[in-house]
Amino acid sequence: MTSTALLSARGLSRGYADAAGGHAVLRGLDLELAAGEIVAVIGRSGSGKTTLLNLVGAMDRPDGGRLEFRGEDMGAWDDAARTAFRRRALGFVFQAFNLLPTLTVAENVGLALELNGLPLAPRVAELLAALGIGHLAERFPDQISGGEQQRTAIARALAHRPPLIIADEPTGNLDRDTGREVITQFESAVRAAGATLLMATHSEEMLGHCDRVLALRDGALVRLA
Ligand SMILES: Nc1ncnc2c1ncn2[C@@H]1O[C@H](COP(=O)(O)OP(=O)(O)OP(=O)(O)O)[C@@H](O)[C@H]1O
Numbered sequence: 001m002t003s004t005a006l007l008s009a010r011g012l013s014r015g016y017a018d019a020a021g022g023h024a025v026l027r028g029l030d031l032e033l034a035a036g037e038i039v040a041v042i043g044r045s046g047s048g049k050t051t052l053l054n055l056v057g058a059m060d061r062p063d064g065g066r067l068e069f070r071g072e073d074m075g076a077w078d079d080a081a082r083t084a085f086r087r088r089a090l091g092f093v094f095q096a097f098n099l100l101p102t103l104t105v106a107e108n109v110g111l112a113l114e115l116n117g118l119p120l121a122p123r124v125a126e127l128l129a130a131l132g133i134g135h136l137a138e139r140f141p142d143q144i145s146g147g148e149q150q151r152t153a154i155a156r157a158l159a160h161r162p163p164l165i166i167a168d169e170p171t172g173n174l175d176r177d178t179g180r181e182v183i184t185q186f187e188s189a190v191r192a193a194g195a196t197l198l199m200a201t202h203s204e205e206m207l208g209h210c211d212r213v214l215a216l217r218d219g220a221l222v223r224l225a
């Protein structure tokens with residue numbers, strides 16, 4: 001591992017029990033993410049992309065191998081440390097947006113700031129403006145379009161300035177043109193924040209916005225570009 005790695009995975013394995021006794025999804029996977037990098041993971045449905053993101057995001061634990069965040073062994077963290085990592089160091093963007101329906105756009109974006117005891121102003125307004133949704137601040141999620149919901153989710157993921165963002169098919173529920181606009185704004189916002197982005201995607205449109213493209217095949221990553 002180099003001293004600049006934000007995250008490093010070595011020999012990661014994860015499988016699931018099934019009727020046949022179980023099958024391995026990740027089989028000795030290695031990954032290193034440098035600070036400020038945007039990296040795409042592609043691979044057929046069921047290849048293990050979400051499984052990998054869940055491990056990197058400390059939402060799941062590997063069966064074997066080692067994960068390090070800034071040189072710290074994530075496997076040694078207790079539940080409190082894992083929760084603190086998810087709250088402070090991570091931002092998530094999901095295919096299904098996952099906004100809280102009873103909160104406005106501005107309140108959704110302010111959530112991670114509140115959880116971290118950080119002031120909402122001027123960060124929320126700044127992010128809404130950067131993503132072109134300032135005029136929607138007081139609307140509720142069911143009063144805005146899918147693309148606008150995903151911009152809100154992106155603003156929320158970035159609000160507390162996490163060093164690492166994880167995105168699982170962030171444009172999967174958007175039409176092609178909207179997806180293209182959203183990924184362009186997502187990339188600029190991530191670069192402006194200097195954050196690292198690890199993103200699972202099926203969309204070729206996304207790949208031009210990434211510094212590296214990795215394919216998940218037979219449980220391991222292969223560099224494509
Ligand atoms: N909780 C679980 N229990 C059992 N099997 C699971 C579980 N989660 C995932 N799997 C299996 O692990 C494999 C990898 O799933 P995963 O969701 O990581 O794939 P993916 O690459 O994200 O697919 P997609 O592109 O469809 O989102 C699949 O065969 C899936 O059925």
Ligand SMILES: [Mg+2]
Pocket residue numbers: 049050051168200
């Ligand atoms: Mg998936």
